[in-house]
Amino acid sequence: MINEYISDIRKLFSYYKSVGEKAFEQLDDNELFWRYNEHSNSIGIIVNHLWGNMKSRWTDFLTSDGEKQWRNRDLEFESVINTREELLNKWNEGWVCLFNALDSINKDNFNTKIYIRNQEHSVIEAINRQLTHYTYHIGQIVYLAKMIKEDKWKSLTIPKGKSSEFNNDKFSRGKHGGHFSEKS
Template identity: 30%
Template sequence: MSVFPEVSAHPAAAFLQQSRAQLRDEYVPKILACLDRLQDKDVWWRPNPASNSIGNLVLHLCGNARQWIIASIAGEHDIRVRSAEFSADGEFDAATLARLLETTMKDIDAALANLEESRLSETRTVQGFSMTVLQAVYHVVEHFSGHTGQITYITKLRIEEDLGFYEAAADGSVTTRW
């Protein structure tokens, strides 16, 4: 599946389509592939006390996305407890974290699918920051990107293998394999 799907010629629709595709078809599958290859002890491994484990990052991504998309845009009650995302230490196994991420992604994708383009310019306040709905969506996408990279890196450290997300052909073209 391409992370660059054919999108609408209308910029607002294209933005929403691409945002959904990046989250649903690239970042979440990569994180799930990492969780699938790790033992539970590796999911909660921290390189040092100042760093987060993969488990913390998955909880953090779910909490952040629910707060910024589900609560601030879709209008559901904000139940996030941010500090709990970082204080967790082994409470959930990899399979439970994977299910949480999948459920969160389904909810986010549905909220974005139902978001009318005209609402992208509306203003929201999240964590004390005032922004447009477009900026909130953009934040969630770039936030997922950064933490997906961290999760991928930690996974490679723990399993000491390449994850095989890309296959390069002799002509320089690349095939995704997640």
């Protein structure tokens, strides 16, 4: 069960990482740093926050509180990333930290108590807390990218108004997924 959970959660994190990257790919360099107003976050700011959170939460995941003393959370919400290269470096550095921590979990340490801001969590609770946090922010990234690109946005899933076409095509090729068959 432990290996299955870690494998499944790894797939989910990988999927949402790819969703963010597909949004980045549709944007020009300057668009990564666009802000609706001075009180809003740009994609660059969101990535900086995700990086800071990931580095803090996943460094020494099993042995130290996830809120590290060296973390400067307030700075995460400043425009400190200035180039696509910096953005992608921080993005990838955070994800590497996360995946390395996941790879360190095994049956011998799975029942370790994890602390985040001095609150006790099970390994599953700590991981799920981060999964929901990251998907929230990746959703913001996609929403901002979609606003910026307007009618030039390319859907990351099934395009609006294309569900029937997608389903018909899927079934005509015999790819059913789930429990369904052509006889269902």
